[in-house]
Amino acid sequence: MTLALRAMTRLASWPDLSETLPSCATGRALCSARGEIAHFHSDRDVDLHLTAGAIRRLGDQLKVCAAVRLVPGSSWVSIRLEADTDIELLMTLVSMALLAHHAWPVPLDEMSAGCNEQRGAVFPRENAYGG
Template identity: 40%
Template sequence: MNSARHAREQLMSWPGLTGGRASCGSEYCVRTGAQEIVHFHSEQEAEVHLSRTMVTKLLPALSESTALRVHNGSGWVTVRLDCRTDIDLLITLVSAALQAGPAVAAEELSGLAADPCTHQRQYAA
């Protein structure tokens, strides 16, 4: 079983989370309500949507992990899924994303809603 599938199956056991096609066109995402939290772009890579505020706050810790890529000005964090600990890291970030739900809603109200994942950014440029 690949890492992305294993992570998806684990997340789908959480109450309130649903799966489906991502707005960027990726085959699979995890969402809570209408908010997309995780996009799976390949069998070995996922992106988690935190708030921009939370990414800034967590930047020192996020920057220490070789499994993570932080993108300037984005609330999305890319997670490379190479081993079990990377999946655990993804799960932890999803938990943080769920807790950041109110911050994400506040950013949307303040006009920062246009925060496409990096996959969308690459193809929009």
């Protein structure tokens, strides 16, 4: 089982998340009642809608995480899953994303801006996620 599939399976069991088709049409996605939270694009690559506000608050910490890639102007972060610790990091960041989505209304233009996959600014892809 790939790291992304293990992470997706764990997250899909959370009561606030459900599986859906991603708006970018690549891979699989999880959403909350307030919108898309995560896009699983490949066996190792995940885009997470952390929100612009959460990225501003956590930016310094996110920049030092080797598994995290920030894209200027994006409210999504890209996460490369290469070890079990990266799954744990993803779990923590999804929890923060859910809190951010519920605590502060996410502006419509941020919701429709699209994930980093749509911006062409993700990690180089090695294996397509067969979902």
